[in-house]
Amino acid sequence: MQILPITPQSCEMDIIRRLLSDAGLPTDDLAEPQVLLWGAAHHGQLVGSVGLEHAGRAGLLRSLVVGPAWRGNGLAGRLCHFAFERARDAEMDALYLLTESAAGYFRALGFAEIDRGEAPPEIAATQQFSSLCPGDAAFMRKRL
Numbered sequence: 001m002q003i004l005p006i007t008p009q010s011c012e013m014d015i016i017r018r019l020l021s022d023a024g025l026p027t028d029d030l031a032e033p034q035v036l037l038w039g040a041a042h043h044g045q046l047v048g049s050v051g052l053e054h055a056g057r058a059g060l061l062r063s064l065v066v067g068p069a070w071r072g073n074g075l076a077g078r079l080c081h082f083a084f085e086r087a088r089d090a091e092m093d094a095l096y097l098l099t100e101s102a103a104g105y106f107r108a109l110g111f112a113e114i115d116r117g118e119a120p121p122e123i124a125a126t127q128q129f130s131s132l133c134p135g136d137a138a139f140m141r142k143r144l
């Protein structure tokens with residue numbers, strides 16, 4: 001598997017949008033400049049993605065999806081570790097995320113659920129936090 005940067009105007013972005021929306025994940029804010037997105041390509045076919053939204057000294061891990069036919073092969077794990085490295089490169093001190101269905105998955109990667117009131121202001125100001133993710137989604141943090 002190769003991990004490739006996805007730019008907002010590319011045709012790859014349309015494929016990633018489809019993967020995300022099929023999984024019920026938000027796509028409205030993908031073209032925002034603070035959002036970096038990478039795709040997972042297998043023999044030239046895009047099969048998954050991960051995103052990292054810069055928010056001050058912290059980051060929002062987001063847009064993690066693997067196409068249904070490709071799940072259970074460790075691809076999401078590889079995408080997450082790739083994003084952790086990019087976050088460390090950017091000297092972020094913590095990663096946050098919101099999830100409705102995969103809290104158990106992220107717990108295994110070192111995230112812990114926290115109260116939304118503990119969000120740093122820059123994370124609280126992201127569209128994912130303030131409007132795109134349902135209020136009952138789990139809010140999680142991993143210190144880097």
Ligand SMILES: CC(C)(COP(=O)(O)OP(=O)(O)OC[C@H]1O[C@@H](n2cnc3c(N)ncnc32)[C@H](O)[C@@H]1OP(=O)(O)O)[C@@H](O)C(=O)NCCC(=O)NCCS
Binds near residue numbers: 071104
């Ligand atoms: C969650 C998701 C990204 C995992 O992708 P994947 O490539 O299959 O994950 P991996 O192969 O790295 O890991 C598989 C392991 O995670 C577990 N797992 C997968 N989805 C899970 C979930 N939603 N909750 C808890 N555990 C989960 C599997 O049981 C498996 O465990 P095992 O290794 O003990 O057998 C994928 O199921 C998906 O795209 N789901 C829809 C979108 C989504 O929920 N994204 C996350 C929220 S932003």
